[in-house]
Amino acid sequence: MEPIRIHDADDSRIAEFRSIRERDLTGREGRFIAEGTVVLRMLGAAHRAGGDFCAEKILLLENRVAGLTDILADFPEDVPVYVASGAVLDRIAGFHLHRGVLALGRRKPERAVTELIADLPQKALVVAAFGISNHDNIGSIFRNAAAFGADAVLLDQSCCDPLYRKALRVSVGAVLSLPYAKSGTASEILTVLTEKDFAIWGLSPRGGVEIRNVPASDRMALITGTEGEGLPQDVLSRIQTARIAQAPGLDSLNAATATGIALYEIAMAQRRL
Amino acid sequence: MEPIRIHDADDSRIAEFRSIRERDLTGREGRFIAEGTVVLRMLGAAHRAGGDFCAEKILLLENRVAGLTDILADFPEDVPVYVASGAVLDRIAGFHLHRGVLALGRRKPERAVTELIADLPQKALVVAAFGISNHDNIGSIFRNAAAFGADAVLLDQSCCDPLYRKALRVSVGAVLSLPYAKSGTASEILTVLTEKDFAIWGLSPRGGVEIRNVPASDRMALITGTEGEGLPQDVLSRIQTARIAQAPGLDSLNAATATGIALYEIAMAQRRL
Numbered sequence: 185m186e187p188i189r190i191h192d193a194d195d196s197r198i199a200e201f202r203s204i205r206e207r208d209l210t211g212r213e214g215r216f217i218a219e220g221t222v223v224l225r226m227l228g229a230a231h232r233a234g235g236d237f238c239a240e241k242i243l244l245l246e247n248r249v250a251g252l253t254d255i256l257a258d259f260p261e262d263v264p265v266y267v268a269s270g271a272v273l274d275r276i277a278g279f280h281l282h283r284g285v286l287a288l289g290r291r292k293p294e295r296a297v298t299e300l301i302a303d304l305p306q307k308a309l310v311v312a313a314f315g316i317s318n319h320d321n322i323g324s325i326f327r328n329a330a331a332f333g334a335d336a337v338l339l340d341q342s343c344c345d346p347l348y349r350k351a352l353r354v355s356v357g358a359v360l361s362l363p364y365a366k367s368g369t370a371s372e373i374l375t376v377l378t379e380k381d382f383a384i385w386g387l388s389p390r391g392g393v394e395i396r397n398v399p400a401s402d403r404m405a406l407i408t409g410t411e412g413e414g415l416p417q418d419v420l421s422r423i424q425t426a427r428i429a430q431a432p433g434l435d436s437l438n439a440a441t442a443t444g445i446a447l448y449e450i451a452m453a454q455r456r457l
Numbered sequence: 458m459e460p461i462r463i464h465d466a467d468d469s470r471i472a473e474f475r476s477i478r479e480r481d482l483t484g485r486e487g488r489f490i491a492e493g494t495v496v497l498r499m500l501g502a503a504h505r506a507g508g509d510f511c512a513e514k515i516l517l518l519e520n521r522v523a524g525l526t527d528i529l530a531d532f533p534e535d536v537p538v539y540v541a542s543g544a545v546l547d548r549i550a551g552f553h554l555h556r557g558v559l560a561l562g563r564r565k566p567e568r569a570v571t572e573l574i575a576d577l578p579q580k581a582l583v584v585a586a587f588g589i590s591n592h593d594n595i596g597s598i599f600r601n602a603a604a605f606g607a608d609a610v611l612l613d614q615s616c617c618d619p620l621y622r623k624a625l626r627v628s629v630g631a632v633l634s635l636p637y638a639k640s641g642t643a644s645e646i647l648t649v650l651t652e653k654d655f656a657i658w659g660l661s662p663r664g665g666v667e668i669r670n671v672p673a674s675d676r677m678a679l680i681t682g683t684e685g686e687g688l689p690q691d692v693l694s695r696i697q698t699a700r701i702a703q704a705p706g707l708d709s710l711n712a713a714t715a716t717g718i719a720l721y722e723i724a725m726a727q728r729r730l
């Protein structure tokens with residue numbers, strides 16, 4: 185598979201990479217931009233596994249090609265690899281792309297949250313995120329969920345798209361490896377989790393149990409809300425709450441760190457690590 | 458204390474706020490820029506406490522003044538408050554400053570790491586960071602150290618300045634409340650900690666003890682290194698190592714999350730929360 189050189193930023197073969205900073209904020213029929221070596225490797229693994237994701241094309245800075253031989257070998261021959269000089273690449277992307285590694289991926293139509301829950305094993309850990317509009321936070325939820333072996337991530341319809349370029353990067357590609365679904369309201373997701381016998385936990389400064397002491401259940405769900413405000417009262421009233429002990433009088437932990445601590449404790453309680 | 462209106466970006470009274478994006482990367486005799494409401498509040502508290510930090514002047518977007526009355530009341534009368542329109546403020550700062558809240562602070566000459574360690578109580582928890590050049594990571598180390606009640610942060614001389622505007626913001630102002638020092642090499646800091654009877658722990662994927670099971674000591678130090686590479690071998694050979702159990706085959710946790718989990722566990726072991 186010989187890389188194909190692109191000399192002109194207006195070349196139609198790389199049109200999907202043009203001005204990605206603006207474009208990746210919009211829906212494109214399941215298409216998304218993967219950026220950087222780590223995410224490219226995860227896209228290759230996902231493509232090979234034949235699951236929800238495949239790669240359509242790759243665009244690289246010319247001097248990156250040699251160092252990526254192993255990763256590129258993971259993609260089938262019919263995924264074209266384009267290369268360009270730094271000047272042409274920056275004109276294509278619309279900004280200085282110092283990483284120099286881009287791919288266009290596509291995901292199959294998503295399942296609904298209810299379908300994903302129905303497919304989970306009897307012993308399960310899921311993370312459900314409600315109202316997360318920040319791409320960094322969505323990415324870090326996936327990164328932590330993957331690190332601690334969660335089975336799935338459930339997003340309500342008000343969360344942002346985890347396939348957005350920055351979310352994908354912050355997740356270190358975990359969005360491509362961890363089953364997820366995004367549909368319905370927070371209330372609907374809580375109803376399904378309850379019906380399916382999940383012990384549902386969320387963090388609150390006034391939580392009833394220290395997170396280290398949360399009792400294990402076969403099926404556990406951790407709910408995460410927006411940084412700053414935390415989970416709304418109508419959610420808190422329907423779940424069990426845990427606290428993370430902290431020094432008095434301080435601003436709370438960063439949302440990603442708090443979720444990481446909670447997932448570590450719950451996964452340890454379930455003996456899944 | 459009536460705010461003083463600035464009409465001209467070249468006004469010498471607000472010269473220190475000019476082009477802060479470039480300038481705050483350079484040393485300025487202990488001076489630093491505090492940005493945002495949360496950090497301004499912490500600067501007011503630090504000034505009032507009469508410790509290492511004081512405020513020299515404040516510069517606000519005109520429409521922010523009314524909402525900051527309580528915080529501004531914390532500063533003494535001789536700290537001038539300047540206000541400007543959005544257009545003037547952006548010309549001063551050199552970029553669009555949507556937060557609209559800036560202050561110029563000054564810190565007293567720093568103590569050396571050895572002096573700070575000598576001042577610690579018999580029962581102590583410190584975080585030591587070696588070679589952290591990323592401002593986000595330095596900021597998050599302070600945020601986590603404060604959240605879990607650490608007594609001090611020790612930085613080797615190769616770490617970046619925690620008073621850099623972004624590090625300060627990410628720390629949610631904890632850099633202004635938590636004693637810290639920055640001097641010497643990693644090796645020198647380890648020597649002093651050992652002499653002062655600290656049990657010294659660091660994270661490693663091949664750590665000898667699960668972090669949840671680290672035994673309590675009266676004096677404990679957690680060492681954090683660079684994201685990605687982790688702690689170098691010459692440091693690892695001089696400390697005790699703990700691991701955070703994770704799902705196999707994945708990229709490691711984000712450095713801030715890993716440090717947060719470790720600090721939570723160590724602070725719980727010491728019963729300081």
